[in-house]
Amino acid sequence: MKKTIQIPLGSQHISLLEPIRFKFECENEKIIGVDADVGFVHRGVELACTRSFEFKQVGYVVARVCGLCAITHTLSYTLAAEKLLGYEANDRIKYLRMLMVELDRIHSHMLCLAHTAENAGFEALFMQIMGDRELIMEVQEAISGNRIQFDYISIGGVNRDLTSELSALIRKNLGLxxxxxxxxxxxxxxxxxLSLRYKGVGVLSLEDAYTYNALGPLARAAGLATDVRAETSDFPYEEIGYKMILExxxxxxxxxxxxxREIVNSIEICRNIIENLPVGEIQEKAKGKPNGEAVIRVEAPRGELFYLxxxxxQNMLDRVRIKTPTFSAIPAMMEVFKGSEYADAPAILASFDPCMSCTAK
Amino acid sequence: MRKIETTLPALLNEIGAFYLPKEWHFLSVNGIDLGGGKIELQWIFSRYGVKDEIVIYYALSDYETAVPSIVSLIPSAIMGEREIVDMFGLKVDGAQRGLYLDPDSLPHPLRGES
Amino acid sequence: MKFFSSFRKRSPWVLHYNAGSCNGCDIEILAALAPKYDLERFGVINTGNPKQSDIFLVTGPVTYRSRERLVELYSQIPEPKVVVAVGSCTATGGVFRGMYNVEDGIDRYIPVDVYVPGCASSPQLIIDAVARALEILETKSKEIEKPFKLFGAIETIHNRLSRLNMAAKVGQNEKN
Amino acid sequence: MFSSMLEAFLNLFRPIRTLQYPAEEIILPSGYRGLIEHDHEACIYCDKCEKVCPPGAILFFQHEAGEKEYRYNPWLCIYCGECVRACPKPEEALRQSEKKQLSAVAADGANEQWFVWEDACRQSREAYTAAKKSAKIQSKSEE
Amino acid sequence: MIWIWIILAPILGGLLYGGERVLRARMQRRQGPPFLQPFYDMFKLLDKRTLIIHAPHALLAIAHFFVLWLSVAAIFLGWNLLYIIFLHLFAQLLLVVAGYSVRSVYSHLGSNRELLMVVAYEPILIFVSVGFYLVSGSFEIAEILKTGGYLTQLPLLFAALLVIVPIKVKKSPFDVGEAHQEIVGGVEVEYSGVFYEFLYMSRFLEYIFIYSFVYLFGGDSSWAGMLLVAGVFLLVNLADNATARVRTLQMVKIVSMTAMAFSVINLAVVVL
Known part of the structure; x- marks a missing residue:
């Protein structure tokens, strides 16, 4: 008789927001083998960016690669395109872009925390965090005009300015x-x-983090000091109070x-940005056609986002390569599942904050 | 950004000599179709904790030549390798088709002529 | 019976499936279940189980790999049921319209009752859509509703309906 | 655990956070990106919005007489506002209102009908250019 | 008169469940469903087209419901506590068999967990009835309700009962059998329409069943019993709003370490 059972998780499952299918090979409820299918969301954005859309539209298209980190996708693409056009944004534009990215990070992290709580069977905490998250959604809606897809950044600047009422709203909501x-x-x-469910569960060791090239919060939780915000000079992160968070x-x-703790840090960054916002134009003309090759890394909520x-x-680009954080995190993820209980699988999965629509593009 | 040219047969040795797990972060395998049946393959690394240091190894290939797999050195490269197998229809040892594409979708969408 | 059908709109249980969307609409559905919008005041429960659901909330433009699941889930929901396509890419393909791995909206595969605009649809629109879907749900009969494609023949076993082969695989059913 | 139990108990006496949405309207922040509105009078029919629209939610149908007809699919629109930024007469010819589009039912043909429109618009465009070309050739040959 | 109460038992449980859903929503600072929501759900489920996996599977759900109803009726009629507990056990086992009878992994896992839950709470229920016997000298509910002072003599046993109430009403931290986010309801997963309704209503009966054990601790004073039920009801919901779901084995461990120890100590004290 077979000793193991196969427990599927996905592609449709109550604990999943997105389609991903795991096949867990289990002994009783202990997972000994994992098989994952991550390609459910493949739409073909990379090809469309070079065939159907002009380079000015691509920013709006890549935003739809992922709803949670839409702003970082647009930002990376825009930075790359601006590099090719030989244009550098002024300080005000940089600060406004950073503000949006950090707000996005806060809301994405809160969603992840809520989802992890929900998957650990803690419905009240889910409700509490989702309720508090509305504070940040309000701010984002007021700044950009939409709750999720902001379409805030365009080549040459940002689409909307920050008025004084908005700054007051941001200050108030961030305080709350x-x-x-x-x-x-x-x-x-x-x-x-929660400590029964979370402590010592789903451990990724530092050694494994190096071997599997873990990134983002996943790596920082294991003690691997990597953060694109500290490794890139596209944005002046140090001067607005960025700190690396390590566990x-x-x-x-x-x-x-x-x-x-990153949320706490991001709140501080946002406050600093509001207080020290430089004056300047919010939209400048970036002329010309992109020529050459540019590489951009941006720290998305889930880790490093890479654009080539x-x-x-010409009006059409030759190649847009999108390497998303979850895409690189999947080998590490599969490693962590082995040896844990099936009952913990949804919570572990949520704690990675996987973004399949990023992964499969 | 530093670009280093290499060839497919020498790739494993070069990356093996270059890659230190605690120093370099492996980003991705990338392919760019240059047209005329040629394809540029890139292996991209960044250094931990250092500003703006990216190293790209690149090699030219055509569609038929088998691409060596670097999974033995960097286990997480499997994702990138499977992706180029899907998107360009290349052959990579140990990487199978089917990460994104189904049997009845486009065979190799990112190739120049498709 | 008339008496019982009037309760349909008071207890809509929801199944949510992501058929390749960008997550935007999915987190908005989650936000709609959260305290600020609280869909549960209409009796909505997110069951996650097609066999106990009435409303099928779909997001995403249907990628090649998810279409079979979409059809399978659809045919597992017992009638009466309504399908709500949340977000522009679900309704018409949105910005993904015409991409090679995408099927331009879920109504290529299953009959859709309510199309929700927005990229991403806000919880407000989702509440509107659910309210609209409930009106439609109340008037529906218990007739079997079929998906348009990937659909095997209706079979009966011992004079009872069998849904085993309803969503046939791609290879068996020619793609039209 | 006990502090959150206390918190849960105290929540019983706090006001609820739920908005009574269908009964009471939600006040949207000013500048909400809603429906795109078109003004037939002010538009100069330069087709710029059609060209920049990422999903192709704006189409112009070319009548034979030469005038164009604006067609817009709010269920395809992604509300990015790029068309308004591209418009030479923003706020007059094309503007982004703060209204939300209502959901459609099957009878509205949100998707099916648009495939037909897309075809029709393309054909009308082709037919128009072909007619123009032949007219040009004709006038040339007449000369 | 008593027959009317027995017939009304599911409705009573439904009201309790509806009230609980409202209470839970208020604890999370949201509006929550209407008070009569469980009945709307019931009527709607009657109106759905039914899909059956196979006939015994459906039949077992109905049997589960009626046996459970029988055990609740036995409580109302004042029968022997031990009969009631075993009738209830029988009802649970019917559900477990139903879970094993289909080819769904989630259903099997649900049955596994259901069995472990039975292992966890069943001894406590028996200890509680033994406690009642030691104080009142009888297993008959009618006799038990004639004497009082259980709470002073069996305080630890009451605490043990408190620990297992969340298991029975499927509330966290011990809602492992249902475990919506992991196994999508466990044994319920393959049910639909009318047959799911029987499972849905049996949840109402479980409420009546376990809260009547709480009520028994009030003894001859019905007011004390009512008060206890209300207090436990609130406490269980507070705990539900303050804890995550523990794993199945953790649950068994916790229950055997606390509830089992409490009841053994309490019984030992009473006997000596």
């Missing part, structure tokens, strides 16, 4: 949010049942904590 995050940190740290244990708890854009002086 900062208190809520403090209580959340206490809750995640002290709740008895060492590499379990779900550590990942949650990296996210929580090549153009040959």
């Amino acid at each position: 949010l900062a208190e809520k995050i403090d209580t959340l940190i206490g809750l995640f740290d002290n709740n008895w049942s 060492s244990t590499g379990d779900i708890h550590a990942r949650n904590f990296v996210r929580l 854009v090549r153009g040959s002086g």
Whole structure:
């Protein structure tokens, strides 16, 4: 008789937002082997970016690669295109772009925390975090005019300016949010049942993090000091109070904590941006056609986002290569599942904050 | 950004000599169709904790030549290799088709002529 | 019976499937279940189980790989059921219209009752759409509704309906 | 655990956060990116919006007499506002309102009908250019 | 008179369930469903087209519901507590068999977990009835309700009962059998339409079943019983709103370490 059972998870499952299919080879409920199918969301964006859309439209198309980190996709593409056009944005544009990216990071991290709580069977915490998240959604809606797909950044600048009422709203909501995050940190740290579910579960060791090239919060929770915000000079992150957040244990708890503390850091960054916003134009003319090859890395909420854009002086680009954070995190993810309980699988999966629509493009 | 030219047969040795897990972060395998049956393959690395240091190994190939797999050195490269198998219809040892594409979708969408 | 059908709109249970969207609409559906919009006040439960659902919320323009699941899930939902296509890419293909691995909207495969605009649809629009879907649900009969494509023959076993082969695989059913 | 139990108990006496949406309207922030509105009078029919629209939600149908007809699919639109930025007369000919489009039902033909429109618009365009060309050739030969 | 109550039992449980859903929503600061939502769900499920996996599977759900109803009726009629507990056990086993009878992994996992849950709470229920016997001298509910002072003599046993109430009403931290986010409802996963309704309504009966054990601790004073039920109801919902779901084996461990120890100590004290 066969000793193992196969438990599927996905492609449609209540604990999944996106279609991904896992086949867990289990002994009783202990996972001993994993097989994943990540290609459900493949749409063919990379080809369309070079065939159907002109380089000015591509920014709006790549935003639809992923709804959660839409702004970082547009930003990376825009930066790459601007590099090819030989244009550098002024400080105000840079600051406004950074503000949007950090707000996006806050909302994405909060969603991940909520989802992890939901998948650990803690419905009330899910409701609490989702309720608090609306504060940040309000801000984003007020700034960009839409709750999810912001379409805020375009080649040559940003589409909307920050008025004084908006700054007041941001200040108010960030203040409220900062208190809520403090209580959340206490809750995640002290709740008895959460520590049963999170501590020591789904561990990614530092050694594995190096071997499998883990990135983003996943790597930082394991103690691997990598953050594109510290490794790129496209944005002046140091001067607005960016700190690298590191944990060492590499379990779900550590990942949650990296996210929580990054939210705190991002709130501080946003406040600094609002206080020190330079004056200047928000939209400048970037003329010409993209020519050459440019490489851009941006820290998306889930880790490093990589764009390689090549153009040959025409309206259509030659190649747009999108390498998304979850795409690189999948080998590490598969490794972590082995040896854990099936009951923990949804929570572990949510704690990676996988973004399949990013992965499969 | 530093670009280093290499050839497919020498690739494993060069990357093996270059790659240190604790120093270099492997980003991705990338392919660019140059037209005329030629394809440029890139292996992209970045250095941990150093600003703007990206190293790209690149090699020219055609559609038929088998591409060596670097999974033995960098296990996470499997994703990138499977992707170029799907998108360009190349042959890579140990990487199978089917990460994104189904049997009845386009055979190799990112090739120049398709 | 008339008496019972009036309760359909008071207890719509929801199944959510992502057929290749960008996540935007999915997190908005999640936000609609959260305290600020709270779909549960209409009796909505996110069941995650097609056999116990009434409303099929689909997001995404249907990629090649997810179409079989879409059809399978659709045919597993017992009638009466309504399909809500959330977001522009679900309704018409949106920005993905014409891409090679995408099928330009879910109504190529299954009958859609409500098309929700927006990229991404806001919770407000989703609530509107659910309210609209409930009106349609109330008037529906219990007739079997079929997907348009990837659909095997209706079979009966011991005079009962069998849904085993309803969503036949691509190879068996020629793609039209 | 006990602090969150206390919190849950206290929540019973706090006001709820739910918006009563269908009963009460939600106030959208100003500048909400809603429906694209077109003004027939002000438009100069330069086709710029049609060219920049990423999903192709704006089409112009070419009548034989020469005038064009604006067609717009709100269920295809991604509300990015690029058309308004491209418009030479923004706020007059084309503007982004703060209204939300209502959902469509099957009878509205949100998708099916648009395939027909797309074809029709392309054909009308081709027929028009062909007619123009032949007219030109004709006038040339007449000379 | 008592027969009317027995017939009304599912409705009573439904009201309890509806009230709980509203209460839980308020604890999460949202509006929540209408109070009568469970009945709307019931009527809607009657109106759905039914899909059957196979006849015994459907039949077992109905049998589960009616046996459960029988055990609740037995409580109302004041029968022997041990009969009631075993009738209830029988009802649970019918459900477990139903779970194993289909070819769905989630359903099998649900059955596994259901069995482990039975292992966790069944001894406690028996200990509780033994406790009642030691104090009142009888297993008959009618007799038990004639004496009082259970709470002073069996405080730890009451605490043990408190631990297992969340298991029975499927509330976190012990809602492993249902475990919506992991196994999509476990044994319920393959049911639909009318047959799912029987499972849905049996949840109402479980409420009546377990809360009547709580009520028994009130003894001869019905007011004390009512108060206890209300208090436990609130407490269970508070705990539901403050905990995540633990794993199945953790649940068994926790229950055997706390509830089992409590009841053994309490019984030992009473006997000595």
